[in-house]
Amino acid sequence: MVYKSFRFQLIGRLVLLLLTMFLFTHLNYSESYFFTKFLVFLLVFFQGWSIYNFLEKSNREIVHFLESIHYDDFTNTYPERKTGSSRDLLYHEFNEILKKFREIRADKEAQHQYLRTIVQHIGIGIITFDREGEVQIMNNAAKKLLGIKLIKNISQVARDHPALKESFTELKTGGRDLVKISKNEEEVQLAVYAIELSLREKQFKLISIQNIQSELEEKEMEAWQNLIRVLTHEIMNSVTPISSLAATVETELHEFLQTGSDVNRINDDTIQDFHLSLKTIHNRSESLIKFVSDFRNMTRIKHPTLANHEIEDMIKQILILLKPDIEEASIKVNCSVKPGLTANIDREQIEQVVINVIKNAVQALAATDKEDKLLTITAMPSEGGGAFISVADNGTGIEEEALKKIFIPFFTTKKNGSGIGLSLSKQIMRKHGGNITAKSQIGEGTEFLLKFAS
Known part of the structure; x- marks a missing residue:
């Protein structure tokens, strides 16, 4: 719409200029009408200057509009006189475009603030830094976990917590590590995850940190309870029959000793019972020794030679x-x-x-x-x-x-x-x-x- 109006105005001006020039050329063939020739010549000059001004003003306004966009200055407004002229229509379009840019910027700013608020309030610590170690983001959870209030370079973290230095610098995308740090004279176990990012040809690293001390302690306690339950079951399976059989043999022998009976008078059945009991005690004892040996071997796995x-x-x-x-x-x-x-x-x-x-x-x-x-x-x-x-x-x-x-x-x-x-x-x-x-x-x-x- 604006382009058509501009084109019609320009064509109209050019047509008038051509007609005036034609008139001037026609008058040039006549030896009279000197004053008229002069006036027509001035009219040609004025029309040419007017077309130049018309084009130059439009170009200046377009350049000014583009400069506003280039420098992210969307505060400008162009006066609309509601006359329906091409310039009025051009100003209207300029204002609409700038308004759209302002809305986009406002949306981006709102989204940025929304994401920033989320990052600051999540319970997992997040730190981002570039290749030089300059920190861009460090949320409240990371500051609380590391006990650091203000940080400009990641080297400050490495200085306060040397155990984290290798994790922060060496971990690649998808890498993870478990690191123990000391905080307020207490040991804290941290799970560290890393992701490498590339943004506008600049390399960044995002580190997430999570305190898993309570989860580890809970799992450790659960593992101990399970192990103790299994150990108790296995040991009792051997110790109970050993204790029972030993008590039986001891009781019967005690009776012989109490009554002063001759050992030679013990019948074959009783001797066989004693033998079977002792054999069972021996077998269960061997089983218990093997069990302890297996348990010991489990704790002695050598480091793999890769x-x-x-x-x-x-x-x-x-x-x-x-x-x-x-x-x-x-x-x-x-x-x-x-x-x-x-x-x-x-x-x-x-x-x-x-x-x-x-x-x-x-x-x-x-x-x-x-x-x-x-x-x-x-x-x-x-x-x-x-x-x-x-x-x-x-x-x-x-x-x-x-x-x-x-x-x-x-x-x-x-x-x-x-x-x-x-x-x-x-x-x-x-x-x-x-x-x-x-x-x-x-x-x-x-x-x-x-x-x-x-």
Whole structure:
């Protein structure tokens, strides 16, 4: 609309100028009308100057308008006289555009304040800083957790809490760490997470900090209670019959000693009872010694010696080792391993974990009456880097309550199980920076997943 009006005015002015110039040219062929020629010449000059002024004024106003946008100055307003002229329409459009920019700025400012308020009030500490360590954001939770009121550079945090220096500088995107710091003469356990960001070709790092001291203490207490419950159960299973049998033997011998009976008069049945009781006491004592030995070994897992090993070769050798058990149980094996897949592991320790998991699956399948017993082993790269090994069976599955406890030391659902294997496997995987998890469905089977860090 504005463009059309401007175009019509310009064309009208140009047409008048051309007509005036035509008149001036026509008068030039006449030797008279000198005064008229002069007036027409002035009219041509005035019209040319008017067109120039018309264009220049429009250009100046457009330049001024664009400069306002360039410098984010949206406070200007252009006078609208409601005359319907092209300039009036142009001013109206300018005002509408500036009004839109003001609304956008107000919305952005409101959104910024909204997000800033959220960041300041969430319970997780957040710190962002650039490559030079200059801090852009540090919310109230971070200040409270670290006991710092004002900070300009991240080096101040490292100075007050040296344990955090490595986490803040070395952690990459997705990295996490557990750090102990001292605050008000108390130890606080912090979970530190990092994300690297790029904004307008500038690199930033976002660190989130969370106090997990109470959660850790609660989990530690729960773990101790579970362990004590299992230990108590296992020890009492051995100590109770030992105590009972010892008391029985002691009572019978005490009667002989009290009555002064001749030992030679003890009949064969009584001697056999004594022998059986002592044999049982010996067996339960040996079992208790083995239990204590297993418990001691669990706390002495050596630190893994890491190196890159091919997963496919390791799994092939394990399947050869367990082939007799697999064939005896008539189990079909479906193995899918990506060729060339490697992981940074201690092969000896991880072999122990994989053997334990596969043996559990084989034993679970051997105990079922299914005809199509299937053991599925998969090893592939993980999406976030690293690798995973999946061992799944189509056995009877594990009850939900038992599934929650299978990694607790000495907990077992097997009649002759020690309850050490999976707990040991969990510790080994953690020492590798990975994890082992299990999921199961009654009647459909169980899957164990070993995840290795990149």
